[in-house]
Amino acid sequence: MTAIEVTDLHKRYGRTTALDGVSFTVHPGEIFGLLGRNGAGKSTTVAAIAGLIRPDRGTVRVLGHDPVRERATVRRVLGVQLQDAALHPALTVRELIRLHRGLHADGLDPDFLIDALNLDHRRDTRFEQLSGGEAQRVSIAAALAGKPRVAVLDELTTGLDPEARRDIWRIVTDLRADGVSVLLVSHAMEEVERLCDRVALLDHGRLLALDTPAALAAQTGRDTLDEAFLALTGGTR
Numbered sequence: 001m002t003a004i005e006v007t008d009l010h011k012r013y014g015r016t017t018a019l020d021g022v023s024f025t026v027h028p029g030e031i032f033g034l035l036g037r038n039g040a041g042k043s044t045t046v047a048a049i050a051g052l053i054r055p056d057r058g059t060v061r062v063l064g065h066d067p068v069r070e071r072a073t074v075r076r077v078l079g080v081q082l083q084d085a086a087l088h089p090a091l092t093v094r095e096l097i098r099l100h101r102g103l104h105a106d107g108l109d110p111d112f113l114i115d116a117l118n119l120d121h122r123r124d125t126r127f128e129q130l131s132g133g134e135a136q137r138v139s140i141a142a143a144l145a146g147k148p149r150v151a152v153l154d155e156l157t158t159g160l161d162p163e164a165r166r167d168i169w170r171i172v173t174d175l176r177a178d179g180v181s182v183l184l185v186s187h188a189m190e191e192v193e194r195l196c197d198r199v200a201l202l203d204h205g206r207l208l209a210l211d212t213p214a215a216l217a218a219q220t221g222r223d224t225l226d227e228a229f230l231a232l233t234g235g236t237r
């Protein structure tokens with residue numbers, strides 16, 4: 001059983017083609033990176049996986065289920081952290097994490113998550129009063145509270161300080177060790193190089209490359225993924 005299977009995904013917004021035939025598979029227990037410049041189609045792909053949009057053509061399966069037609073089933077197995085997650089501003093950190101935990105039959109102890117994400121001093125603070133980095137950590141905690149078998153993390157550590165980034169990287173590798181599959185959308189090449197088993201590179205709604213970070217670097221004759229990324233996308237602007 002594949003964790004996520006995206007097949008020939010197409011999506012247009014008016015005259016803009018956001019996705020133009022994207023296919024890839026995320027294996028169980030894998031951290032899979034989704035990369036690409038601004039506007040490449042990453043968030044549209046994530047929205048289709050989360051069942052938030054209907055693709056014009058193509059299919060998405062999460063552990064074999066259709067995110068739109070089997071929404072309730074997919075919600076039970078999929079944890080999604082979106083960019084600019086809109087969590088209820090008046091609820092406290094603990095209330096929000098408990099709320100998200102309560103939506104699932106299984107889950108992680110909210111107090112464990114609060115400690116793991118270094119939010120203990122903010123436990124009783126309302127969401128609207130948090131700093132950007134703290135709000136980001138709460139959105140990650142909310143996505144993981146239901147102990148998902150598949151996690152989609154969009155710009156996981158954007159805006160976080162180096163220590164918080166390392167804490168979150170550790171949480172993500174612990175998830176993989178527990179057999180959770182992770183789709184990680186990121187612009188941070190160091191993060192991708194450290195965490196991802198394989199990487200898909202999107203460009204103008206198409207899949208430009210898909211391989212391990214080391215193989216992508218080797219394929220382009222570069223030393224780092226950062227340079228490989230630039231080499232692969234450089235000529236197409």
Ligand SMILES: Nc1ncnc2c1ncn2[C@@H]1O[C@H](COP(=O)(O)OP(=O)(O)OP(=O)(O)O)[C@@H](O)[C@H]1O
Pocket residue numbers: 013014016017018036037038039040041042043044045
């Ligand atoms: N709701 C929408 N209406 C119109 N156009 C949209 C909509 N959502 C996305 N697009 C367009 O579709 C294309 C792909 O956008 P998408 O947000 O998927 O890219 P992205 O790779 O996530 O970019 P970023 O790195 O900036 O988050 C872009 O050209 C974007 O402007």
